Amino acid sequence: MLNQLPSKLPDVGSTIFTEMSALALKCKAINLGQGFPNYPPPEPLIQAVNAAMRQGHNQYAPMAGLPQLREVIASKVLGQHGQDYSTETEITVTSGATEALMSSFLALTHPGDEVLLIDPAYDLYSPALRLAGATPVRVPMCPPKEDDPSFRIDWNRIESAITTRTRMLVLNFPHNPSGLTLKPEDLDALETLVSKRPLLLLSDEVYEHIVFDGKKHLSPVARPTLAERTVLISSFGKTFHATGWKIGYCCAPAQIMTEIRKIHQFTVFSVSTPMQAGIARYLREPNIVSELSDFYQRKRDRLIAGLKNTVLRPLTSEGTFFLLVDTQALGAGLEKELALSLTRELGVVSIPVSAFYADPDSPASNHQLLRLCFAKRDATLDQALERLQGVKNC
Template identity: 65%
Template sequence: MNPKTKLPLVGDTIFSEMSALAQQLNAINLGQGFPDYQPDSELLNAVCQAIQQGPNQYAPMTGVPVLRQAIRDKIIAHQGYSYDADTDITVTSGATEALTSSILALIHPGDEVILIDPSYDLYAPVVTLANGAPVRVAMNPPTKDRPRFHLDWNAIADAVTPKTRMLILNFPHNPSGLTLREEDLDALEQISANHDFLILSDEAYEHIVFDGQPHVSPTSRPALASRCVLVSSFAKTLHATGWKIGYCCAPGPLSQEIRKVHQFSVFSVNTPIQAGIASYLKTNHAIQGLSAFYQRKRDRLVQGLSASKLRPLHSEGTFFLLVDTSALGHGLEKDLAIRLTQEAGVATIPVSAFYADPASRNANHQLLRLCFAKQDTTLDAAIEKLVSL
């Protein structure tokens, strides 16, 4: 019997595809966003100790209380907003589950959800599963005069209709590395003052912001925080993507709905890892040095590529760098990404994969995404291969 698919346009993600190709060809993988080094030994010891001493049974559905309290304290320290650890914060199986549970809980048939392209590839399929309608608004792409993506708030405002239920934001932005500024929140406040919609703010890279700039979150504005679902991830912050520990913060009534989906999808999340992270956050201040750690890697990659035909764009945050490949010719970004993996031995991600139609002209700006969450030796080896193009 052939199953009736709910997602006819969805296959393996570009991340899985490029990582598999990199493994097949023994290429350097600067595609999928994960480190090739271990987390802090103090963190590993804290988790191992939790495994040895317990707890090792089911965690509370909402998360281990001491971790929820640590998340609350962290958000107060970095963003100034105070959530209730009992009613507003839920520990999830990575940011992926937090996003999925939030969309499934809060989007109803016929609701419109505004996505800002290029957008992370999870959003649109989950909106479709919720029987919502993705409404895509493109950022203005880089040009020679303005070599960075930038938001078009007029276009976002024009996309809002009476059916708009949610606007999904993702800053620091994957894949562009763009961050929000206070003037962006001014524009968002102005739009939301006249319309009743929710904000889903994906802030997985909140602690990776460069050049002395602060992370700007919608939760820093009370009027926005009251309608905002904040999602983040310890996977990115603690160099442990395989642990899949994230969290979701929202005012009580919204959290209550999200938890209804969360409890019947995963129920609870790995207990000793939650306990280990909570213990680690009490005594370690590694988060404070994370931006500087990744800025050094960003600068190393940018400097190395200056001798290549790839033109780096400025990355304001995340551990991704976009490069303009126009000097290598024009065509589909995916074709070039495959070619670079085959011929240069370096896997990347085409930015076109973050659009609704990756093969369309409007999705192909001759840009590839490189991940610099790698050991310096890995980055240097990749630079050497890319410079030889």
Template identity: 60%
Template sequence: MNFTSKLPDVGTTIFTVMSQLATEHQAINLGQGFPDFDPDQALLDLVTQAMQDGYNQYPPMAGVLALRQQISTKVQTLYGHGYDPDTEITVTSGASEALMASILAFVQQGDEVVIIEPFYDLYIPAIQLAGGKPVIVPMLAPTLDTPSYRVDWQRVREAITSKTRMLILNFPHNPTCINLTADDLDKLEDIVKETGILLLSDEVYEHLVFDGQPHQSLASRPLLAAHAIIVSSFGKTYSATGWKIGYCCAPKAISTEIRKVHQFMVFTVTSPMQVALAGYMKNERAYAGLSAFYQEKRDRLANGLASTRFVPMHSQGTFFLLADYSAVSDLPEAEFARWMTVEHGVGVIPVSAFYRTPDAPESNHKLIRFCFAKRDDTLDAAIEKLVRI
């Protein structure tokens, strides 16, 4: 059979490759971003109860109303913006589907989409499937004087042209672990005022922000909210990544177009989990305590790395932490990550995997990404191995 691939450059993702490698070599997997512990038993009990109560058939296409109402209440409470549960909130099959449906709904053949590098690997394939062209704006890489990534907003503005349909943002940022500040939102508002650009904001780590800092959601600014699709994830928030349930919030006219794609992509999302999440969200402490919970794990890993030859970078958010390995090896990041997994039994992800050209010198800064969404004994066992390198 003869055919032309729509995604000729896409193979098995680095996350799958490194997780398989960790399994083959019985390595501790601090690479792929998922917890190695179960969700709260109370949430699991609510799922069981929902099944027993008969919530086993198709729910509404846009999601169970009670869940959309809870999402609306949360966003209003945290960020001060009111989304109509009936017309402006859609429950999706994970944040991935929310992102894909949003891109397919608005990006047409020949449209340009600006993305900030390094970036999550879903964005470019989704843009290409929609017929669009990704326009990449690199972050400023860490230096000795400024040991963290930074967004160059002037370069972002310069990348937006009459052909630009959308700007994709992701904060707290995977993989760099940086957050937006109020000043960043000011600069983003200036860009929106000048261009009217549509914003797709991937905020799946909204509840994993550390050191007492607030999450700077685009929903917190009326102008940005009016131009934005905001995506979040119950999998990240409630340690249930395998459930694949997320949602997106957007003004009615924008949501209408997203739902047109959503209804033919998955139609709707598993009923008992939605019902359970609607009940569980009534307990605000379940997400309000996440930052403190994960900050302890971040500090546990960072303190452990301090006794190794790795130099941890400060993680402002997400459940990831970057570390510099230049005192250990001169290998490129992908080769070093494989060496770590095979020879030393700790699986990690090379940050270069989040660049369009992973092998390029400008994509390699001798940085690897650790996931600390793990049990304390898992982190301790990994640190024991890292100390010996």
């Protein structure tokens, strides 16, 4: 009987991140693929979590999250974007951004709904939507060109993809994998879209505090007409170099949040109490997140400078802890094959950008681009760069 067990995701296997990380271990390669730092969280944060444990914060937290953490989240978002969320009804602490995304998709989409994803798109979105019964509709960005080394959003194409069944548009900015950030004209385009169609917006902003070159992160919730239909999602794991802690949050108008909490309470109910208490205490310290962009920009610039000694051409990264490199000097072919080759031959792991498309093997998904993660110790970056100097032209 079990041989006939039907799968809800029959075409889904191990992710590219799992595959490349396993190959990294096998080849003893430097892993610039998967997006996790190889340095610890800030020591004061670790001390704050430890103190919370010793002070007795070890039992279930309230379903929506500790009040003191929801308060600092509300204050942070108000200071960033001018949007005032109720701590009682509009903010929920989640088990990482992953759970916030899954709970939002399950709560807000239904069988027959279509949800627009902007390609290249983070690989969680499509299977999560399919589990919710919705249909992902992929809309590609314009790929980088020689005179414009960055992806660009094609708002006309997005509008053309909207049908009477379109329920939601998923945004992910700063964007993984491209590093693109939203501009004021993008928010203008979004306002035009929602004035024509009753769209929900889900804004995945886990890299909100990692934006470079003096720019500021722009969120849809900075515009009242967009905030009233937006679910904002973020991650303390990404912000504080603690991806294994799996602590995130979402903010949304009360009517939307009511539905998300219905799913959240029967998925995890609540998340780690001492970590919530520790993060709440740590976030009250001044300049906690304001220094992150400079910290990561130094790493981005270190990687870019080192790549000048290779045949790999770095593209523009406006945010996140990722940098795309153009590999056209190495000839045509599938990006995944090149990533595998670099791992085996040079001992440096990357992620093919084609993995963020619906069909990674399609020519339309392969632009000779690889993603490198620079959330690593300087010594790790330098060692990887030394190895990458061994890449030869085709």
